[in-house]
Amino acid sequence: MAVKNKKRELKPIEICPNGHYYNSSRTGDICDVCGEKLDPPEDLSDEEIKEYTYIEEQDRVCGWLVCIEGLNAGRDYQIRDGKNFVGSSSCMDIQILGDRKIEKKNHMVIAYDSRDKATTILPGESQGMVYWQGHAIFNPKELSANDRIEIGESVFKFIPFCDEDFDWSMLNKKNL
Numbered sequence: 001m002a003v004k005n006k007k008r009e010l011k012p013i014e015i016c017p018n019g020h021y022y023n024s025s026r027t028g029d030i031c032d033v034c035g036e037k038l039d040p041p042e043d044l045s046d047e048e049i050k051e052y053t054y055i056e057e058q059d060r061v062c063g064w065l066v067c068i069e070g071l072n073a074g075r076d077y078q079i080r081d082g083k084n085f086v087g088s089s090s091c092m093d094i095q096i097l098g099d100r101k102i103e104k105k106n107h108m109v110i111a112y113d114s115r116d117k118a119t120t121i122l123p124g125e126s127q128g129m130v131y132w133q134g135h136a137i138f139n140p141k142e143l144s145a146n147d148r149i150e151i152g153e154s155v156f157k158f159i160p161f162c163d164e165d166f167d168w169s170m171l172n173k174k175n176l
Helices: 046-053 170-174
Strands: 013-015 021-023 062-068 076-080 083-088 110-113 118-123 130-132 148-151 154-160
Touching: 046 170, 062 110, 076 083, 076 110, 118 130
Parallel strands: none
Antiparallel strands: 013 021, 062 076, 062 154, 083 110, 110 118, 130 148, 148 154
């Protein structure tokens, strides 16, 4: 039986500004070690820049989690329309790196509902606990500005962007 020589395709390896090596085909322009976002290449055409910076409607920011205590203090995490699954894995909508007590998958869920114009926190399906305003949560809780959220060894503050006064759906109605 003859063995065919398979040509191995090398995966693109990048180096982030902090010196970490990571696979850009898996995480795009974000280092999966430290979460640092890379700048776009400088030699892009106008059309390539437009495509590189295009934001789809479902990817528009609706709020933020801002880490105020822990390894990632000062870092913000964007909340998008719909359910945002939070964990340390690169397959999560909100990936929090460095805090080893944050579960890899589904530690918690932050959901923005554009119809009700409300953001809700839910415990995930993992073993990790979620604390809202210092209390463990086991059921969904509607979030308000500056609410305190604790997972793992990290503490976050919730900052809303979309609410009763503004929502991305208003762009079509008011032509802002």
